[in-house]
Amino acid sequence: MLLDSLLTDMAVGWRNLGRNRKRTALTWGAIALAQAALVWMTAFMNGYQADIFDTLTGPMLGHVQVHAPKYLDDNLVERVLPRADALEKAIAGLPRVASVSPRVYGPVLAAQKQMGHVAMVAGLDLALEDRPGGLLAGLPARELPGRGEALVGRELARSMGLKPGDTLALMGQAADGSIASGLYRVKGLVETAVEPLNRNGILMGLAQAQDLLAMPDEVHEIVVKADSPADIPGVAAAMRGLKALSGDDVRTWDQLAPQIASILKVMGHFNLVIMVLVFITTVAGVANTMLMATYERGHEFGMLLSLGCRPGRLSRMLLMEALVLGLAGVATGTALGLAFTWHQRLDMSAFFGGKDSFAFNGMNMSLVIPYIPRARDVLMGVGAVMATSALACLWPARRISRMEPSEALRS
Amino acid sequence: MRLPSLLPALLLLVPFPAALRAAQAPPVRQVTRMLDDLFRSKSSLAEVELVSRTDTQDRRLKLRMWTKGQDRSLIIIDEPERDAGTATLRVGNNLWNYLPKIARTIRVPPSMMLASWMGTDFTNDDLVKDSSYEHDFRFGPGAPSRDPAGWLYTGVARAGVVGRWQKIEWVVDAEGSLPLLARYFDRKGLLARTMSFSRVERMGGRLLPTLMVLKSVDQPGHVMELRYLSARFDIPLSDDTFSLSRLERR
Numbered sequence: 001m002l003l004d005s006l007l008t009d010m011a012v013g014w015r016n017l018g019r020n021r022k023r024t025a026l027t028w029g030a031i032a033l034a035q036a037a038l039v040w041m042t043a044f045m046n047g048y049q050a051d052i053f054d055t056l057t058g059p060m061l062g063h064v065q066v067h068a069p070k071y072l073d074d075n076l077v078e079r080v081l082p083r084a085d086a087l088e089k090a091i092a093g094l095p096r097v098a099s100v101s102p103r104v105y106g107p108v109l110a111a112q113k114q115m116g117h118v119a120m121v122a123g124l125d126l127a128l129e130d131r132p133g134g135l136l137a138g139l140p141a142r143e144l145p146g147r148g149e150a151l152v153g154r155e156l157a158r159s160m161g162l163k164p165g166d167t168l169a170l171m172g173q174a175a176d177g178s179i180a181s182g183l184y185r186v187k188g189l190v191e192t193a194v195e196p197l198n199r200n201g202i203l204m205g206l207a208q209a210q211d212l213l214a215m216p217d218e219v220h221e222i223v224v225k226a227d228s229p230a231d232i233p234g235v236a237a238a239m240r241g242l243k244a245l246s247g248d249d250v251r252t253w254d255q256l257a258p259q260i261a262s263i264l265k266v267m268g269h270f271n272l273v274i275m276v277l278v279f280i281t282t283v284a285g286v287a288n289t290m291l292m293a294t295y296e297r298g299h300e301f302g303m304l305l306s307l308g309c310r311p312g313r314l315s316r317m318l319l320m321e322a323l324v325l326g327l328a329g330v331a332t333g334t335a336l337g338l339a340f341t342w343h344q345r346l347d348m349s350a351f352f353g354g355k356d357s358f359a360f361n362g363m364n365m366s367l368v369i370p371y372i373p374r375a376r377d378v379l380m381g382v383g384a385v386m387a388t389s390a391l392a393c394l395w396p397a398r399r400i401s402r403m404e405p406s407e408a409l410r411s
Numbered sequence: 412m413r414l415p416s417l418l419p420a421l422l423l424l425v426p427f428p429a430a431l432r433a434a435q436a437p438p439v440r441q442v443t444r445m446l447d448d449l450f451r452s453k454s455s456l457a458e459v460e461l462v463s464r465t466d467t468q469d470r471r472l473k474l475r476m477w478t479k480g481q482d483r484s485l486i487i488i489d490e491p492e493r494d495a496g497t498a499t500l501r502v503g504n505n506l507w508n509y510l511p512k513i514a515r516t517i518r519v520p521p522s523m524m525l526a527s528w529m530g531t532d533f534t535n536d537d538l539v540k541d542s543s544y545e546h547d548f549r550f551g552p553g554a555p556s557r558d559p560a561g562w563l564y565t566g567v568a569r570a571g572v573v574g575r576w577q578k579i580e581w582v583v584d585a586e587g588s589l590p591l592l593a594r595y596f597d598r599k600g601l602l603a604r605t606m607s608f609s610r611v612e613r614m615g616g617r618l619l620p621t622l623m624v625l626k627s628v629d630q631p632g633h634v635m636e637l638r639y640l641s642a643r644f645d646i647p648l649s650d651d652t653f654s655l656s657r658l659e660r661r
Contacts, residue, residue: 078467107526109508109517116508116517169515171508173530177463177470179494181510 006320009313013321016293017328023292024325027285031329032336034281035381039337041274042377044346047369049267053229055365056260057253058133059193062101062223063232064239065256066091067249071220072256077106078175080218081248090244091224096231101128102219104209106180108172110160110202117160120200121150121170123209123219133225135192136203145204149187153201157189164188170202174214182212271377275384282329282385286322287392293321294396301400302408315397319390326389330382337378341371436553436562437587443545443566445588446581447481449619452644454479457615459639463531466632470530473640483653488529499528500658506535509658516659525575532604532627532635536575547572548579556582559591559607575603589620602628615642 017024057063066087071079081087084102092100104123109116122135126144129135136144136151145151152162162168166186174180184204191198210216226235236252239245254261294301301314348367349356356367450457454477461472473490487498496511506519524536544550548566556563564581568574578596583589590608597603604627608620621639651657 076467078465109519109523111515111517114507114516114518116520116523118520118522169510169513169517171510171515171517173527177468177530178491179488179497179510179529181513181515183513183515 006316009317009320010324012317013324016317016321017325020292020296023289027289027325028329028332030281030285031326031385032333034278035330035333035385036336036340037333038274038278038381039334039373039378040340040371042271043337043341043371043373044369045267045270046372046374046377047345049264050372051366051369052260052264054133055193056257057225057229059129059135059137061253061256062099063226063229064224064236064250064252066222066224066239066245067220067251069247069249072249072251075105075107077173077213077220078177080175080215080220081222082218083244084217084219084222087222087244090242091222091239094235094238094242096227096235098225098227099128099131101125101134101223101225102206103221103223104206104213104215104218105220106172106174106209106213108170108180108202110156111169111171112160112162112166116171117156118200119156119170119202120196121172121202121204121209121212122197123204123206123213125206135194135197136190139190143188145187145208147205147208148183148185149204150184150208151188151190151201151203152186153198153203154189154191155199156201157186162186162189168202170212172213174212175218176214178214180212180214271380275380278381278384279388282326282388283392285329286326286389287395289325290318290322290393290396291399293318294399298403298408301403302405302410305403305405306409311401311403314400315393318396318400319393322389322393323386326385330385334378334382338373341373345370436555437583439550439552439564440545442553442562442564442581442583442587443548443550445583446544446590449590449617450642451478451481454646454648455615455642455644456646456648457639457642459637461531462636462638464632464634464636465630472529472531477648477652479648479650479653483650485653485658494529497529498658500653500655502653507655507658514659516655532625532630532633534575544579544581547574550581553583553587561585561591562587589618591620604628610638612639614639615644617644 066081068079068081070076088100088102091097102125104121106121106123108119108121110119111117124135126136129137130139130141130144131137150168152160152168157163164186168184168186170180170182170184172180184202190201190203192201194201197203204212206219210218224235224239226232232252236250239250304314305311346369348369352367457476459474459476461474463470463472471491472488472494475487475489477485482501482503484501485498487496488494496509498509500507500509506524507516508519509516519535525534527533528535528537544566547569549569550564550566553562553564559582561582561584564583566579566581568577575597576595577598577600580592580594580596581590582592584591589611592608593606594602595604595606604625606623606625608623610620610622611618612621613619614621619639619642623637625635625637627633
């Protein structure tokens with residue numbers, strides 16, 4: 001019975017929207033535009049956040065890192081994690097751990113002829129770093145450096161005038177305090193997602209860097225990736241509980257890069273700002289439409305009240321009219337928003353001279369952002385529009401409830 | 412004068428040796444020349460043991476050091492064996508390191524001047540910029556020093572002099588002939604390190620403090636000792652000693 005009544009009210013509401021088509025179209029369009037903007041903006045922000053998170057945690061930081069105590073304070077080459085093989089195995093054996101990547105770093109002077117250049121040796125597990133999400137992702141296996149070979153960051157190579165096949169002399173301090181030196185053939189020039197490595201990096205196999213820096217079975221850093229971002233706290237807690245890591249410094253990505261983590265958090269609040277704009281647009285549009293409807297249809301309402309229709313029924317009809325208008329607008333807006341974002345990406349390279357990335361805070365941020373529309377954001381818009389449509393009826397409904405039929409008939 | 416008002420003055424006098432109370436501070440020029448020449452003279456050759464202690468490791472190096480004038484020096488590491496033959500040549504403001512394992516010479520770029528020299532608490536800049544107290548600093552007259560007992564000379568870097576130190580305080584002995592302590596203040600005016608001088612011995616025909624202990628304020632637990640094993644001064648040294656070709660032929 002109630003359902004029949006609601007459906008009737010809905011049908012009446014839909015028909016009433018056709019009385020002033022221009023006004024209805026304007027309100028419909030405004031709601032649709034606001035919802036489309038919400039879907040587009042949230043999809044862009046989701047994509048941008050995901051891109052930053054992947055860039056940050058993918059090749060360089062990982063999800064969790066282990067260092068020797070104080071290493072992150074002074075980066076001294078002698079602050080090493082001993083028994084690296086055993087540590088790696090212990091971490092890899094934990095649940096929800098996707099990968100474990102050991103790394104070695106050493107500041108060096110690099111020279112092709114005589115002039116020294118400031119550089120940083122990075123010793124990497126090349127097989128791991130060559131996988132998607134690694135520092136060397138996408139580099140063909142034949143281009144990975146072998147024994148006596150190294151890859152050089154493209155900017156460093158440019159400033160040193162290096163090209164593949166050249167010989168590079170390195171000098172630094174080894175972890176045991178002795179003087180590290182070695183000659184390496186430049187296997188290739190690389191551009192990674194990590195800007196400091198492009199600027200100063202000399203990348204080589206882990207064992208080779210351990211030889212150069214006198215670090216047998218020792219590393220400076222172990223980078224761990226969890227199966228998914230949601231698993232990070234659990235993996236970090238399990239690592240902190242490992243006896244083999246007791247006393248070592250275990251930190252999650254947001255502890256390692258708190259500034260970027262804050263930026264990502266703030267970006268999440270942008271969605272709320274867009275949501276408020278949708279609220280305002282909907283309230284203004286729907287309230288205006290409904291209020292005008294009550295003024296224009298005073299005579300009709302008076303007649304209905306005289307015939308015995310209760311004010312509550314009239315208010316419900318008005319509410320249905322507003323909800324139908326909101327629903328039509330939000331459906332159109334959602335369709336529009338999804339059409340612009342579903343399997344689409346925003347290419348901003350044209351604004352940056354054709355470059356597909358830019359350096360920020362040591363990372364190469366992509367200028368081609370994939371849109372990631374999420375059901376949660378779309379439903380948030382739908383809910384906001386429906387709620388504000390209902391709210392926008394409060395004033396007109398109050399006016400109807402106070403209406404005198406005789407006065408309304410004369411209007 | 413009542414006794415209480417005399418007390419502070421009396422207390423100030425107590426720690427100073429009687430000789431210092433009576434004597435005049437040695438002239439500034441005599442002190443700065445002594446500081447410039449004591450370990451170098453016109454030319455010198457010294458054998459030195461350098462011990463570096465940090466919270467993570469102890470390291471001992473044995474070095475031979477040649478100097479000529481104030482802008483040429485050559486340091487060769489003799490021990491430990493794995494680093495033997497590694498050499499640093501300084502000519503003016505230029506610094507080169509020779510690495511015998513790979514038979515290569517690498518010039519230290521200006522951006523690395525504040526980096527550690529061979530993993531010690533000395534910086535490359537210490538080797539290059541430690542040129543002349545007489546010319547690079549403006550020293551005020553000596554004032555009595557209580558700890559250690561001697562004369563305190565405060566030198567402020569002259570305008571236009573580029574270097575790590577804004578101010579250096581030297582405490583020298585009563586005669587102004589031997590250094591006892593140096594305090595180095597960085598460009599912000601903060602104390603960065605102290606170097607104490609002790610174990611005075613006759614070496615190369617002159618009295619020298621043969622042990623220097625360097626402590627860095629910003630690196631607690633880091634101590635570096637420089638021990639002179641032998642020294643000869645004003646020996647004939649050809650300019651070729653300080654040439655790159657000679658460095659690589661060693």
